[in-house]
Each structure stands twice: as structure tokens, then as C-alpha cells.
Amino acid sequence: MNSVYFLVQQTMFFSIPLLVVALGGMFSERGGVVNIALEGIMIMGAFASIFVISVLQDTMQGQLLLIIAILVAVAAGMIFSLFHAYASINMKANQVISGTALNMFAPAFATFVARTIQVTKSINFNNTFRIESVPLLGDIPVLGQLFFQNTYLTTFLGIAILIVSAFVLNKTKFGLRLRACGEHPQAADSVGINVYRMRYAGVLLSGALAGLGGLIFVIPTSTNFNATVSGYGFLALAVLIFGQWKPKRIIIAAFFFGFMKTLASAYTGIEFLSNLGISSYLYKMIPYIATLLVLALTSKKSQAPRASGIPYDKGLR
Amino acid sequence: MDYVIEMLNITKKFPGILANDNVSLQLKNGEIHALLGENGAGKSTLMSVLFGLYKPEEGVIKKNGKTIKIANPNDSNKYGIGMVHQHFKLVHNFTVLENIILGVESTKNGVLKMGEAKKRVVELSEKYHLSVNPDDLISDITVGQQQRVEILKMLYRDNEILIFDEPTAMLTPQEIIELMKIMRGLTKEGKSILFITHKLDEIKLVADRCTILRKGKYIDTIDVQSTTKEVMSELMVGRKVQLQVDKEPASPTDVVLNVKNLTVKTKRSKKNKLTNVSFEAKSGEIVCIAGIDGNGQKELVYALTGLSDVTQGTITLHGEDITKDTIRKRRVAGMSHIPEDRHKHGLILDYSLAYNLVLQRYFSKAFQKLGFLKHRSINTYSNELIEKFDIRSGQGRKTLVRSMSGGNQQKAILAREIDTDPEILVAVQPTRGLDVGAIEYIHKQLIRQRDEGKAILLISLELDEVLSVSDRVLVIYEGEIVADLDPTSTTEQELGLYMSGAKREAVS
Amino acid sequence: TPEPVAPVEDVVEDVVDDVEEVVDEVVDEVVDEVVEEPSGYELAMITDIGDIDDKSFNQGTWEGIVEYAEANGVTHKYYKPTEKSTDAYVAAIDLAVAGGAMVIVTPGFLFEPAIFQAQDMYPEISFILLDGFPQDGTYTEFRIEANVYSIFYAEQQSGFMAGYAAVMDGYTKLGFMGGMAVPAVVRFGYGFAQGAEYAAAQMGIDAIELKYHYTGNFDATPENQTMAASWYGAGTEVIFAAGGKVGNSVMAAAEAADGKVIGVDVDQGSESDTVITSAKKELAISVQQGLAGYYAGEFKGGVSEVLDITVDAVGLPFATSRFNQFTQADYDAIYAALVADTDGIASAILGDADVAAAGELPLTIVSVTVFE
Amino acid sequence: MMNKLKHRLLASSGFAASLIAIFAGLFVGFIILLITNPDQAVDGFVTILKGGFTGGAKGIGNIFYLATPIIMTGLSVGFAFKTGLFNIGASGQLIVGGYVAVLIGVLAPGLGSFHWVIALIGGMAAGALWAFIPGLLKALFNVHEVISSIMMNYIGMFMVNALVAETVFDSLRAQSLPVAQSAQMPTLGMDTLFKGSSVNAGIFVAILFVIVLYIILNKTTFGYELKACGFNKDASRYAGINAKRNIILSMTIAGAMAGVAGGLIYLAGSGKFIEIVDVLAMEGFTGISVALLASSNPIGVLFTGIFVSYITNGGFYMQLYDFVPEIIDIIISIIIYFSALALIVRHFFDRYALKSGLGDDDIPAPKVEPKRKRRIGLKNKEVDKDE
Numbered sequence A: 001m002n003s004v005y006f007l008v009q010q011t012m013f014f015s016i017p018l019l020v021v022a023l024g025g026m027f028s029e030r031g032g033v034v035n036i037a038l039e040g041i042m043i044m045g046a047f048a049s050i051f052v053i054s055v056l057q058d059t060m061q062g063q064l065l066l067i068i069a070i071l072v073a074v075a076a077g078m079i080f081s082l083f084h085a086y087a088s089i090n091m092k093a094n095q096v097i098s099g100t101a102l103n104m105f106a107p108a109f110a111t112f113v114a115r116t117i118q119v120t121k122s123i124n125f126n127n128t129f130r131i132e133s134v135p136l137l138g139d140i141p142v143l144g145q146l147f148f149q150n151t152y153l154t155t156f157l158g159i160a161i162l163i164v165s166a167f168v169l170n171k172t173k174f175g176l177r178l179r180a181c182g183e184h185p186q187a188a189d190s191v192g193i194n195v196y197r198m199r200y201a202g203v204l205l206s207g208a209l210a211g212l213g214g215l216i217f218v219i220p221t222s223t224n225f226n227a228t229v230s231g232y233g234f235l236a237l238a239v240l241i242f243g244q245w246k247p248k249r250i251i252i253a254a255f256f257f258g259f260m261k262t263l264a265s266a267y268t269g270i271e272f273l274s275n276l277g278i279s280s281y282l283y284k285m286i287p288y289i290a291t292l293l294v295l296a297l298t299s300k301k302s303q304a305p306r307a308s309g310i311p312y313d314k315g316l317r
Numbered sequence B: 001m002d003y004v005i006e007m008l009n010i011t012k013k014f015p016g017i018l019a020n021d022n023v024s025l026q027l028k029n030g031e032i033h034a035l036l037g038e039n040g041a042g043k044s045t046l047m048s049v050l051f052g053l054y055k056p057e058e059g060v061i062k063k064n065g066k067t068i069k070i071a072n073p074n075d076s077n078k079y080g081i082g083m084v085h086q087h088f089k090l091v092h093n094f095t096v097l098e099n100i101i102l103g104v105e106s107t108k109n110g111v112l113k114m115g116e117a118k119k120r121v122v123e124l125s126e127k128y129h130l131s132v133n134p135d136d137l138i139s140d141i142t143v144g145q146q147q148r149v150e151i152l153k154m155l156y157r158d159n160e161i162l163i164f165d166e167p168t169a170m171l172t173p174q175e176i177i178e179l180m181k182i183m184r185g186l187t188k189e190g191k192s193i194l195f196i197t198h199k200l201d202e203i204k205l206v207a208d209r210c211t212i213l214r215k216g217k218y219i220d221t222i223d224v225q226s227t228t229k230e231v232m233s234e235l236m237v238g239r240k241v242q243l244q245v246d247k248e249p250a251s252p253t254d255v256v257l258n259v260k261n262l263t264v265k266t267k268r269s270k271k272n273k274l275t276n277v278s279f280e281a282k283s284g285e286i287v288c289i290a291g292i293d294g295n296g297q298k299e300l301v302y303a304l305t306g307l308s309d310v311t312q313g314t315i316t317l318h319g320e321d322i323t324k325d326t327i328r329k330r331r332v333a334g335m336s337h338i339p340e341d342r343h344k345h346g347l348i349l350d351y352s353l354a355y356n357l358v359l360q361r362y363f364s365k366a367f368q369k370l371g372f373l374k375h376r377s378i379n380t381y382s383n384e385l386i387e388k389f390d391i392r393s394g395q396g397r398k399t400l401v402r403s404m405s406g407g408n409q410q411k412a413i414l415a416r417e418i419d420t421d422p423e424i425l426v427a428v429q430p431t432r433g434l435d436v437g438a439i440e441y442i443h444k445q446l447i448r449q450r451d452e453g454k455a456i457l458l459i460s461l462e463l464d465e466v467l468s469v470s471d472r473v474l475v476i477y478e479g480e481i482v483a484d485l486d487p488t489s490t491t492e493q494e495l496g497l498y499m500s501g502a503k504r505e506a507v508s
Numbered sequence C: 001t002p003e004p005v006a007p008v009e010d011v012v013e014d015v016v017d018d019v020e021e022v023v024d025e026v027v028d029e030v031v032d033e034v035v036e037e038p039s040g041y042e043l044a045m046i047t048d049i050g051d052i053d054d055k056s057f058n059q060g061t062w063e064g065i066v067e068y069a070e071a072n073g074v075t076h077k078y079y080k081p082t083e084k085s086t087d088a089y090v091a092a093i094d095l096a097v098a099g100g101a102m103v104i105v106t107p108g109f110l111f112e113p114a115i116f117q118a119q120d121m122y123p124e125i126s127f128i129l130l131d132g133f134p135q136d137g138t139y140t141e142f143r144i145e146a147n148v149y150s151i152f153y154a155e156q157q158s159g160f161m162a163g164y165a166a167v168m169d170g171y172t173k174l175g176f177m178g179g180m181a182v183p184a185v186v187r188f189g190y191g192f193a194q195g196a197e198y199a200a201a202q203m204g205i206d207a208i209e210l211k212y213h214y215t216g217n218f219d220a221t222p223e224n225q226t227m228a229a230s231w232y233g234a235g236t237e238v239i240f241a242a243g244g245k246v247g248n249s250v251m252a253a254a255e256a257a258d259g260k261v262i263g264v265d266v267d268q269g270s271e272s273d274t275v276i277t278s279a280k281k282e283l284a285i286s287v288q289q290g291l292a293g294y295y296a297g298e299f300k301g302g303v304s305e306v307l308d309i310t311v312d313a314v315g316l317p318f319a320t321s322r323f324n325q326f327t328q329a330d331y332d333a334i335y336a337a338l339v340a341d342t343d344g345i346a347s348a349i350l351g352d353a354d355v356a357a358a359g360e361l362p363l364t365i366v367s368v369t370v371f372e
Numbered sequence D: 001m002m003n004k005l006k007h008r009l010l011a012s013s014g015f016a017a018s019l020i021a022i023f024a025g026l027f028v029g030f031i032i033l034l035i036t037n038p039d040q041a042v043d044g045f046v047t048i049l050k051g052g053f054t055g056g057a058k059g060i061g062n063i064f065y066l067a068t069p070i071i072m073t074g075l076s077v078g079f080a081f082k083t084g085l086f087n088i089g090a091s092g093q094l095i096v097g098g099y100v101a102v103l104i105g106v107l108a109p110g111l112g113s114f115h116w117v118i119a120l121i122g123g124m125a126a127g128a129l130w131a132f133i134p135g136l137l138k139a140l141f142n143v144h145e146v147i148s149s150i151m152m153n154y155i156g157m158f159m160v161n162a163l164v165a166e167t168v169f170d171s172l173r174a175q176s177l178p179v180a181q182s183a184q185m186p187t188l189g190m191d192t193l194f195k196g197s198s199v200n201a202g203i204f205v206a207i208l209f210v211i212v213l214y215i216i217l218n219k220t221t222f223g224y225e226l227k228a229c230g231f232n233k234d235a236s237r238y239a240g241i242n243a244k245r246n247i248i249l250s251m252t253i254a255g256a257m258a259g260v261a262g263g264l265i266y267l268a269g270s271g272k273f274i275e276i277v278d279v280l281a282m283e284g285f286t287g288i289s290v291a292l293l294a295s296s297n298p299i300g301v302l303f304t305g306i307f308v309s310y311i312t313n314g315g316f317y318m319q320l321y322d323f324v325p326e327i328i329d330i331i332i333s334i335i336i337y338f339s340a341l342a343l344i345v346r347h348f349f350d351r352y353a354l355k356s357g358l359g360d361d362d363i364p365a366p367k368v369e370p371k372r373k374r375r376i377g378l379k380n381k382e383v384d385k386d387e
């Protein structure tokens, strides 16, 4: 049972950032802008917020500081994503080039600034954010141990974001219009929807969520930030596609992948798995192979938003 | 005289072409004003300018005498202008309802109130006899139904100036009659209508006045009642057009295409899409499959041409069983296909016109050697076709097909498919969206092909065309052939009865 | 109507003129550059895999250089090669020389072939090669010239002390997470296991568990954090993290699981309260000594030496360690024994050249579980 | 004839636009230099401009050396783009190809002077296989190639790590063994011409593939089919083109290019080895930039590959001054960003060319991929037969 608790708690550390960032990507792509800059935005969000934490942590601690960091990460992600929005929406640029440029820019910038300010590029921080056990909820048998112990505020925030995202996308005017812009912007335009504005909103949301995802990613897994998120932005993109651009599937994808990753990294601490005598290389490959297999079985109907990746051009028939 | 809308001296350029050259148009309050012109004359462009999709280089727009600025569809909406576009502007994976309310959603705190909207849509669709199911996905309904959705979109917005860009191209005769009635009704309610069509009958039927464009230029505005169809078409094309198809009786010889007990079932639906369809087409005859849209025509064509699999039955071409052959093999064996959806199937919009003209032949000896394209031959050949079929575009064979007008895109497909010298030509709605001049030409081509001994299978929704071009009419209803008729001894009314399932005869 | 385009001949001519002009300029510039006196950074370091803040030997080395240079007012700079290849390292050395370097420090065995070439190319420049001995790249020719000082460290001794201290301090469930199985890391790991064995024998403990793994990277990743967390979850009390920033992931896991960490290379006690001690390798000090020798005219050129506990190059930072039972006296005793090699204790520690894999270490009390 | 040339010049506005992007990017870079270190900004900037030339003959040689693999990955990504596929998996294909090349290079020394050729072909085949899998998954199961390629990147990396440790392991350094002398790329005398640089015959191999791919794409029926599939799958099916086969072939060829890139890297004899480290090969991602800067045109890829290498070398030499070295990554990313914007400038040029009355029959064919060309990516259409 202990290892079950452990696996579930640990899975969150993989899944929640993937979930949040993939949801960000979803808003952008459902609005019609391919965002492969998720990786870069995560780095920017993490960089800015961890930096703020490192500056403020002597005067402030715990959840309040975390909330400030969250706001900083969101803001940084949004500001950075503006560049992508401007290029892909106003300038009708190739969205993959723009995203690639941002992915290259972010780590260079984070390193550059960190070095200019403090010589080394890694920014240390004290993790004062972990919640040993959520008051009351943590005491619930089984469930409490599964979900409300050894956790972070951001885990619940991630779940909340999922619920809100699903609602916004499917039940609100904003969501309807956004989706229209991602499927058939000419149609949206012809009914008086400002396609540019909607796409900006989509990209900015993706910036906010990816920036936040960067912070969520770093906090539980290290004690410093080092201008990298280890390719998780690309994995989030994979989760987004795996999740077929739909919130409910994205969460399944994020948890599937996160769980496989957890198993693959935690097997050495789980007797039954470590006794199988499988090499660590194979364990490391398992999440990716499993994902491919699942995809092969579930992708038949998968379909990206039709207009995503195509700059909106009024003149185009 | 009070004009609701005046478009004065509008000029709109596109790369290589003056789409509108100092064009003016005045719409009276409560009238139906037709806009007539050849393919590529600039009709859609002019309407798009009015609707705020294009910004003209020159010219002014006035509403009720006051100059207004229409920079985008939001503005046009504000001024009560609505438009049904020639190329539908519907989101394929949205429901009918979602498409209708898009842009004018009613909400409570940002949350959609779908229930109310649905009620209104149902009311509207009943009132105007535009039957659609609000919960269907656009991708699941027929083109005709999509057309209705477009109209409902406009009605839902309470627009007072309605633009219909070729709304009838996809409708059945009954639906067209319905639409005409609706349009009349709308003008009675005080709305004014701009109506683009290539069908002179329709203009005669509903329009009050008609403005004619030719090659981007304004030609004339005429009073419809006092002008004959012949005059109209002459004004439009700049020469006399023969409106009546003129042909010798057919003299069919040997069987080219033989279809036996064809049954098609798709995974999604429980019912057969086609049931035991059997017929043959001989060389030297034009066989027409008539029917209301959605009765299995698409499945039949897909099965014949190899775009989808057959559940049961056989298809033979000149005695060879081709039921299981690939698309390419059928092509090479002599089957040609003018597809219904030109954008989905017929053209690669981002290829040049030349490349599109060899889409079915690039692999043949004439255009390829050892796997290398012979660009010189491709270019010469396409220049020939462009000349021969009068395909108009900004930059000749180098034009990107995407930028060509709908009619000219259709001509390109026709040129390609006819020029391959097929054994059998499967032509689905070959004249959809074409101007009378072009239609005349196409019809002549079809008949010439027939006279040269080809078999032609024509799938058409237009009774006119069915009765005037074909030598034999098969009526399809709910996936079955319900009649085999001789067009010379059949009336539109009788055809209508078979098409609607009210009547059927045993067909072997 | 638009302006007519210039006749094409003119255009082409213009372009050719322009190109010629540019080429001339570039050639001039290049010549200038070569003739020009370099602006001058006397002390240079070339980085390898990691950056100067890899929490590992790049960082340790660089900190040593900086400290020395600032104390003595010498200009200093580090150079990043364009990629990880011998040629690129040599090119970086060229650049450093062009930049005025007199002494070039290269951390890591990957520089062996580059230094092998550079020692001949630049006889007037002095090189300090850490963790390596100049060789031709295929291990067929080994040669050290008078301008190269090669330094190795007895990491196995440092690891030994860490393992010893951990067991003496009462821990019996140990873990070792190395970055990659490169020689220095392997020596840390082997020493750790043997130190634990030694302490256990001394204390009469009959069973010590040791989980042993190379993560395959030197980064802080969720994978590394998860693995450490799973070890702590399975009862491991202290993990020796010998892989640069892998340590930060282990610390993150330790903080969540009340586990303990042993740092590596430098004193990492300040990075997390979970760090009980660090197996040090005094890169900075040895670099500084090398530099001091150079400036004193006593550069140890042509020498390759292993720096061990006798010169204080390895050991634990006792003052800042967080031990419960392991006392200063205990530390001093084992330190003295190792320095004196009492009963051959120091020379008996097996290194990377002696044993092929951790599982083959001759241990009786410590049971090593290796995760390949 | 002259008239035609004139048109060609105008039509190469894409080139002019790229230049504008480069100038704009450099300008912003210069400003950053000025802000961070005004004293040396001019010197540093000049160094960037001079690129590899600062290093003289050696520097020039190294431009070509560093350009070689990214031209190959650029070709890989670009070729797939032309077919409407986004090959983000060049990194995995590269490492798998590199491994097989090394394996042959180490274990089969008896192959004589063809050794390197065979090793390279082995690498090519391995890369092809690695991309064949996502191609197959896409064609048969509609699995989006972006996600499967990302997965294959990681699988390839871990697999190669395991295989190197099993087969060609240098246990002293935790990396692959050096390949036999005969498996190293010949230098064709360039080692004396560009003395001290690592340039080798690899650059000619890359140029060879540039030409081959250009011909395939623009002059063959196969290329016609591939591009047709990229633009409109339904229409190509209607035209009797086997879309599934084309998806697989296109990915496979793309993978082969990346596989060659891997071979060229590890057979270069520059002292580079496959390390057992869990990090994806960067060249695969650089290939994306290279391909996109070139609008996926193979000839363009040749030049953008050299350009990126040129400026990277410039950045290397900029270390002679007091700048945080990451500045060069910042500048390159800004140039790439501006080049994305530059496409609009190019669009404008094209318009101008058309408007200025050149709409006659002799304009060079609008290179097949206008507006929609920018539709890249994450789109996924069912290639299924049933409707």
C-alpha cells in the first residue's frame, strides 16, 4: 500500500505540469496557432518565478510566496508568448519558426540574465511550499494519503485549471469562438468575430499556463533552477496530441504518461519491479513505447484543429 | 428614389487582375436584385466588399444615402447586412446550432444559453421550411442542408440586407422553389436581397432588377420583367449564347460500364447506403443518375471510382472486373471522374494550374520519363488546355488554383477530365456554379464525347440538365434505382415523383 | 506604372562589385586580426560537457581560478568549445591562446587527446589537465611534455570517508547515485561502499544495504528525483549523490521524505539541510596550487600526480557536516589512518582499474544492489 | 533570356527578405551588446559578422564542418515538411544512424577503402528505419507524426545508450570507441587547405544529398506525388496517389537523411563520440531552424545550414571579448525570429513583382507553395479509406 501512495503522489509531480502545459497548448491550438514554444515559455515562467522566490525567500515563505511566484510565472509566460502571438498572428509568420526561435531564446536569455546578475546560471531556492498533509482532508483514510499528503498547492491548482479549461472551452461564448477560429477562421470572421483577438487570447492563455507549468515542474523536483525544463515542453506537446486537443483526454494522457514515467524511475525502490531484472535502459524506454502502443490503438479518429498552423489571411479562399 | 445600399465606383485589385473595375450597384429597398456575370466576373468580390471581407482600392458605400465605412463583417452586421457565401463558411465539427449562433451568442455571465437559441432556430426553420436538425454536426449533413444552415444563420441575425452568393447551386429543384418563396417572403417583410446566380430562370422568377458584370466591369442594370433571357445572357457574355441543348438522338453500341447488385454499407450507419444497384452504360450514350441529394449518389460514385470499398456486387469496365482495382488502375483503364467537391477532391489548390491539369496524367509517358517530369511538355499541354477550355486566371498556367474563381476552377477540372479521352466519364454536377456560357460549352463537350463513342455517367441534381442532356435517366432513391426513364418522354413533374419516393417502377 | 527594373547586366555588375568589396574588407580584417596583439586573458579554462556552474568539476575548477585570479590580480576567462569533440577542444585552446592565455586549465579526461596535441602546438603555454593524462585518443601513445601538469584525485578515499562516516553515524541503509560511470564517479562509488564495509566491520554491524545506480546524466530531473524518492520510500536513509546537479534532485526528494544526502566535490551543506556531509575533491585548491607554482616559476610540468588525502585534496568538511554520532575524534582517527596508510588501509581501497563493476567488490557486510 | 533572368532575380525576393531578417536580427543583437558591454560592443559585433573567418583557413574549414550535420538534419526536416509532415524526430534518427555507423566503423575494419561508405550507408538505413516507424504508425493508425517522433527520439536515445554499453563501449570514458581509420571520412586534402579544421568529405556528401533531394522534389513524379499529398491528401487519393505509401516513404527518406547526419558526425574523425548520456542530440532541433529558414527548399537548406554554422562560429570567436557566451544563442534566435517575420516581407515583394505588370506568361512558376506553405504542422487528416 505504501508504494501505491508513493506512486500516486509521485505521479502528480510528472503529470500536473504536463497537464497544465498541455492545456495551455490546447488553448493556443484550438484557436489556430501551433505553439511549439511551450518549452521556451516554461523556461521563462520558471526562470522569472524562481528568481523572484530566491530574492524574496528571506523575507517571506510558504504558500504566500508560492502564490506570488505563480503570479510572476503566469505574467512572464504571457509576456513571452506575446512574441509568438505577434509573429504568428499579426505578421502571419511561420508558427513553427517563431516557436523554434523562442525555444532557443528562452534558455539563452535565462542563462544570460542569471549570469549577468549573479555569475552562475543556476538559481537556488528553498522549497518551503510542500504540504505535509492538508488539514482535515489529509486525515481521510486512503484518499487522504493518496491525494492530500506530501503535496503542493499547485497540484490542486492544476486540477482546478483542468476543470475550468474544460468548462471555458466547451460551455462559454469565448470557448465557442476560440474553437471556431481554430477550425475555420474565415467562418468566424464572416460572423464578425475578431479572429486576431481570439487567437491572441489563445496564445496568451497558453503563455500563462506554460509559464505556470514551468514553475510547477521545477519546485518539487529540484532545489535550484538551471535554465532547463528537460524537454518537458515537448512532452507536453505530445500529451496535447495524445489527448487529441480535448481537456478530458489530455488529463488521461497526462496521467498515463506521468504514471509510466514514475514507474520507470521508481522501479528501483519497488521490490517487485526491481526484482524483474529488467535493465534501467529498458525501464526508461517503457513510458515512450507504451505511449506509442496506446496511440496506435486510439488515434484512428484523431484530428487536429483544421486551421491550426495556418496564419489567418482574409484574402484566402 | 430611395436606395438602401449604394456601391459606387468600386475598384478592387488582386495580383494580376482587376476583379472589380469601377463597378457601381444600387439596391432598392425591398427589391430582389440579381447580380449576373460570367465566372470570374467579380461578383463574389463585389459582394465581399459590401460584406467587409475585402477592402476596395477605390469607391464608396452608402446606406440610405449616407456614406458608411465597412471594414469588417462586424461593421456589415451592424448595418444589417448578412451574406450566404458561395463557399460555405461553416465550422465542420460544430453542430448546426453552434454554427448559427456563432458570433451572436446569447449568454449569461459568459456561459452559453443554448436552450433558448435552439428554440429560436427550430422556430425559424419551421417558419421558412428550412428543415435541419440543430444538433447534427455539419460534417454529417449534406451540402444542401449546409446551404440551409447558411440561410438560417442570416435569418437568425435579423439582417435586413441579405446577400445570397449562388445559393441555389446546391439545391434540388423543390428546394429552389422553396427558396424563391422564402426570398419573396423576406422582401415582403421589408428586407432587400442581393442575389447571385447563373440561372437565368431563377432571375426571371424572383428578381426585380439585375446588374450585369463582365470581366470586372460594370455593363448594365436592367429591369428583369422587360428583358429576355437571351438578352441577359448576351449582355453577360458579350455574344449570343445558345440556351437550349441541341443534340442528335443517341446511338448506343456496346456496354462500357456494367454494375451488378452493388451494395454499400458503411461502418457508421445501420442502413445500406446502396442496395443492389444494377445498371449499365453503353458507349455513345449519356446516362443520368437523378435524385435528391443524399440518396446514395455519393456512395455510388465513390464505389465506381474506387474512393471507397464495395460491400457486395461487381463493377465491370469493358468486361473486366474492376471492383477491387485501385483508383489508378481504373483511371488507366479509361475511367474519368469529375468530382462533386472540387476543393476536397478535384484540385490541389496550392499547385499551379499546370500541375493540376496533369493531376491524372503526370505519370503517363507524355509527361514523364524514367520518373522525371517533363516540365516542357506539361507546360505546353496546359497552355493548350487553357486555350481550348478558356480557363481564365491571373497568371495563366502558373496561377495558383487557390486564387482562381470557382467557375474557372471547375473548368480546369473539366478540361483535365475530358481531355484524357476516357472510356467512361463519371461527371458529378459538372456545371455546378458555372455561367451560362460555360455551361453551354460543357454540355457541348459532353455531347461531343458521347458522339465520339464514349459512355457518360452524369450525376446531377438539376432537372433541367438531366432532361436536356441525358439519353437515359435512372432515378435513385434511398440507395436504390427506382426508375429507368426516357428523358424525351418524361416531365419534370414525373421525375420529381420518382425522386421523392412517391412512385417507383421495377428496374432490372 | 511602376519603375522599370534596371537592366540585368547592371544589376549583376553591381552585385559583383559589392561582393568584391566585401571580400577585400574581410581579408583586411582577418590580416589585422592575426597581426593585432591579443587583448589578453592570462588564465584560461576550457569547459567540457557542463557549464561553469555544473556543480561538478567545471564549477570547482572555475571557482579555483577565479579566486586565485582575483587574489592576485590576474586576468582570467573561460571558453566554451563549439561542440564536444577533440577538434573543438583544440580550437578552443587556439582561441584561448589567441586571447592571450599563458596558462590553460582543462577539467576532465575528455581533454586528454586535445592536450596531447596542444602540448606540442603551444610549447610556450602551460596546461593543467585535471583527471587526465595526455594520450593520442586511442590509448596507444601516452606522453606528457614539460608544459603539462596532469592531476588525478584519489576520489575513492573521499568516497571511503563518506561511507565510513555514514555508517559510523548510524546509517545502515545507504544509496549511491552517480551521474555517469566515468572513472572519477566510479571511484567515488567504490570508495563509498568500501568505507561503509570498513566501518561496519569496526562497529560489528552485520548487514548494510547499499543501492547503487548511475543515472545517466548530470541534471536535476523529475526522473532523478523520483528514483531518489522511491529509494527513501523503500527505507534508504542516506544517498550519496555523485553527479553534479543530480544532487539537487536527490535533495528535493530527501526534503520530502526526511531522508539524508551526501554531497560531492564541494561542500554542498549550504544547499539543503538534508546534506549531512560532502565527499570533497579539492579541485579549487589544487588548481590554485598549480597556478601558484606557475607564477613562482615552479610549474610542475611533465608531472602527473594523484592528489590524495595526504595533501588534503580529498576528505569531508567536518566543521559543516551534520552528524549525530560521528565525532571529530572519529574523523581525526580515520583521517590519520588514511594519511599514514595504517595497516595498508588507504592502499587497500580498490579503484576503477581494479574492479569492473560495483557488484564485484569484495564486500561481506555491505550487500550492494546494482541497478543497471 | 535576359528578361527571364530579371524575373528570376525578382522572384528571389525570398533571399532578399532573409537578408533583411538577418540584418534586423544582428541589429537587435548589437543593441544587446551595447547595453551589456559598450566598450567592446563594436569589436564583438564585428566578430559575429566575420563568423568563422576570424579563425582564418581553419575557421573557414570549421564552418563547413559544423554545417555538415545540420544541413543533413535540415534536409530531413525540410523534406518531410514538403510532404506535410513535421519530422521533429531527426534527433532520434540521427543518434540511431550514428550508432550503426559507429558500430560498423568499429567492428568491421576489414572493409578497406569502402569502409566509411558502408558505415554511412548503415547509418542511413538505421535512420530510415527509425523514421519508418512513425511513418507506418501515421499511415496505418493515424498516429500524429509529431508525437510518435518525439517518443522515438527518447526511445532511440535510451536504446543507443544501452547498445553502446553492450557493443562498442569505451568503459574508461563511458562513451563509444573510436572508429577504425578506414571508417573515417576522407579529408580530400582539405585538412591541409583548411589546416587544423575538422572539415572532411562529409560536406560533399551533404551537397550530394541536397542535389538529390532537390531533383526528387522538383523534377520527378515521386516529388510531385509527395508534395501533392502534403497539400491535399484527399485530392491526391482521388488522383490515384497512394497517400499511405507516400507518408511512409517520405518519413523514411527524411530519416535516412538524419541517419546520414549521425554517421557524418561520428565518422568525421574529429574526436567526437556517442556518450552514454540522457540528452537528445541538438542537431536534430537545429535542423528545424535550418529547414524553416530555407522554406524547406533543399538548395536553401544548403545555404541556411552554412549560415547558421557561420554565425555560430562567429559566436565562438566572440569569446575573445567579455560577453556572456549565451549572447550568441540569443542573437541566433532573434535572427530566426525575424526570419519568421521576413516571410511577410517576402510576400510583399512577390506582390510587388506581380503588380508591376509582370503578370505575363514568363514569370517563373510560383514555386508551388504560397500562402498555404506556411501551414505547417500539427494538422492531422485521416488518410482512411472510408468516408
Ligand SMILES: Nc1ncnc2c1ncn2[C@@H]1O[C@H](COP(=O)(O)OP(=O)(O)OP(=O)(O)O)[C@@H](O)[C@H]1O
Pocket (backbone or CB within 6 Å): A315, A316, A317, B014, B015, B017, B018, B019, B037, B038, B039, B040, B041, B042, B043, B044, B045, B046, B086, B392, B393, B394, B403, B404, B405, B406, B407, B408, B433, B435
Ligand atoms: N483572394 C483572391 N486572390 C487572388 N485573386 C482573386 C481572389 N479572389 C478572387 N480573385 C480573382 O478575382 C476574379 C473575380 O473573382 P470572383 O470570385 O469575384 O468571381 P465571380 O464572379 O464570383 O465568379 P464565379 O461565378 O466563378 O463565382 C477572378 O479572376 C479570381 O481569380
Ligand SMILES: Nc1ncnc2c1ncn2[C@@H]1O[C@H](COP(=O)(O)OP(=O)(O)OP(=O)(O)O)[C@@H](O)[C@H]1O
Pocket (backbone or CB within 6 Å): B352, B353, B354, B355, B375, B376, B378, B379, B397, B398, D218, D219, D364, D365, D366, D367, D368
Ligand atoms: N507548371 C508548373 N507548376 C509548378 N511548378 C512548376 C511548373 N513548371 C515548372 N515548375 C517548377 O519551376 C521550376 C523551373 O521549371 P521551368 O520548366 O520553368 O524551368 P526552366 O528553367 O524554364 O527550364 P526549361 O525552360 O528548360 O524547361 C521547376 O523545377 C519546377 O519545380
Ligand SMILES: [Mg+2]
Pocket (backbone or CB within 6 Å): B043, B044, B045, B086, B165, B405, B406
Ligand atoms: Mg463567385
Ligand SMILES: [Mg+2]
Pocket (backbone or CB within 6 Å): B376
Ligand atoms: Mg520553362
